[in-house]
Amino acid sequence: MLWTGRHALSLRDAGRRRSGQGFRPPHLSQHIGGFVLTQDRLDELVPIGNAAMAHRTFIEWDKDDIDELRLMKVDVLAIGMLACIRKAFDLIRAHANEDWALHTIPRDDPAVYDMLCKAAFACALMNSQPMGFYAPAQIVRDAREHGVEVRPVDVSYSHWDNSLEGSTRAPALRIGLRQVDGFREDWAEALAAARATPLSDVETLARRAALRKLADADAFRSLGLDRREALWAVRRLPDDAPLPLFAAADARELGAEPDARLPTMALGEHVAADYQTLRLSLKAHPMAILRPIFDAEGLLTCAQTEARRGGALVRVAGVVLVRQRPGKGNAIFVTLEDETGIINVVLWAQVFEQFRREVMAARLMAVEGVVEKSPEGVVHLVARRVIDRSNELSRLSQDHDTTVQLARADVVAHPQTPRHPPHRHPRDVRILPGSRDFH
Numbered sequence: 001m002l003w004t005g006r007h008a009l010s011l012r013d014a015g016r017r018r019s020g021q022g023f024r025p026p027h028l029s030q031h032i033g034g035f036v037l038t039q040d041r042l043d044e045l046v047p048i049g050n051a052a053m054a055h056r057t058f059i060e061w062d063k064d065d066i067d068e069l070r071l072m073k074v075d076v077l078a079i080g081m082l083a084c085i086r087k088a089f090d091l092i093r094a095h096a097n098e099d100w101a102l103h104t105i106p107r108d109d110p111a112v113y114d115m116l117c118k119a120a121f122a123c124a125l126m127n128s129q130p131m132g133f134y135a136p137a138q139i140v141r142d143a144r145e146h147g148v149e150v151r152p153v154d155v156s157y158s159h160w161d162n163s164l165e166g167s168t169r170a171p172a173l174r175i176g177l178r179q180v181d182g183f184r185e186d187w188a189e190a191l192a193a194a195r196a197t198p199l200s201d202v203e204t205l206a207r208r209a210a211l212r213k214l215a216d217a218d219a220f221r222s223l224g225l226d227r228r229e230a231l232w233a234v235r236r237l238p239d240d241a242p243l244p245l246f247a248a249a250d251a252r253e254l255g256a257e258p259d260a261r262l263p264t265m266a267l268g269e270h271v272a273a274d275y276q277t278l279r280l281s282l283k284a285h286p287m288a289i290l291r292p293i294f295d296a297e298g299l300l301t302c303a304q305t306e307a308r309r310g311g312a313l314v315r316v317a318g319v320v321l322v323r324q325r326p327g328k329g330n331a332i333f334v335t336l337e338d339e340t341g342i343i344n345v346v347l348w349a350q351v352f353e354q355f356r357r358e359v360m361a362a363r364l365m366a367v368e369g370v371v372e373k374s375p376e377g378v379v380h381l382v383a384r385r386v387i388d389r390s391n392e393l394s395r396l397s398q399d400h401d402t403t404v405q406l407a408r409a410d411v412v413a414h415p416q417t418p419r420h421p422p423h424r425h426p427r428d429v430r431i432l433p434g435s436r437d438f439h
Helices: 005-020 063-068 079-096 110-114 118-127 136-145 185-194 211-216 227-236 267-278 286-296 302-307 349-354 356-361 390-396
Strands: 035-037 048-050 057-059 072-074 163-165 172-174 313-324 331-338 341-348 364-373 379-388 436-438
Touching: 079 118, 079 163, 118 136, 118 163, 118 172, 211 227, 211 267, 267 286, 267 390, 286 313, 286 331, 286 364, 286 390, 302 313, 302 331, 302 341, 302 379, 313 341, 313 379, 331 349, 331 364, 341 349, 341 364, 349 356, 349 379, 356 379, 364 390
Parallel strands: 313 436, 341 379
Antiparallel strands: 035 072, 048 057, 163 172, 313 331, 313 364, 331 341, 364 379
């Protein structure tokens, strides 16, 4: 229904009830891209503020307030995907010199669907984050499964946005600097300007960008440095004002410090660091590294679970991607992922209440349940028991810290890492990004 001035009494009564509960306007844009329909001026009913995004405004009521006041609201849920499609068209235009728009695509022509631009679509999805169900790691995994080559973030090739490289018929997706946690767009612009001259070493980039962030992200491979070597090289660079240690290096009787022989960084440490800095890894899936542990316990992979017959009792473990509880339904749906794919887990209300803490807190979850297959071939695992196995994530990198560990007195000839790192609770080791939860 449309709002009219005759509903002022309802507005006043609703406000009184809320104020009695200690209510305060949340000032949260919960429905970006939505709008409210009113007969009279909206600003006479509720304050309207300017949002952080240009040309956007917000009102100081949330969806529950609007429902209680019986206002009509319209949510434009497709606005994020429309922006993603526009970015995909921009990428195709720039990389393949083909100009397309939604209104120019002949939708009835079967040949259109043989022209699916998988790399451009995945790239546009990455550049449109945050949006939708799936995080960057899952977008990259799906792209690779569909034949798209994905190249790592690199100081010599990456731009701010994720981009396309290579042939126009089968382009590769290059991870952009926007994926590096804490990296800024103006740093990316400075780095692009620095590429006017060929980059040969870390010193060439000194003070031109956030070197530490790039080293953390393992972005110096094109310069012949892996993550640990790049971190060491960055640590050796002086700041704008040279430290006495560096200024005096050439004046020492022993001369300059020799190059360090750094211990090889284990794959698990690389994967842990990738997820901490990029929220994804092209080197391996965390579950692939932990697989021997779960194999020894008889837990199946997601692919093995899907292949089991309907009604089979199985145990499976995976990283938690999504938790959702549609409306007031009596079921919780959890999506788990491992190195072989994903499995959808269904928890009925009684099981969920029994294992609420495990379901809501776990980053890595083990589930025992019954395989359920629909006539259409859709597979679910109906859970009977849930175990929080998040502590296993600490095995990826027991002492991971992307800083270079130095021995006493900064001994350079034989740098060492502690043999027995201080114990940390598994939940303090934030290796994986949080799941995407919808309630």
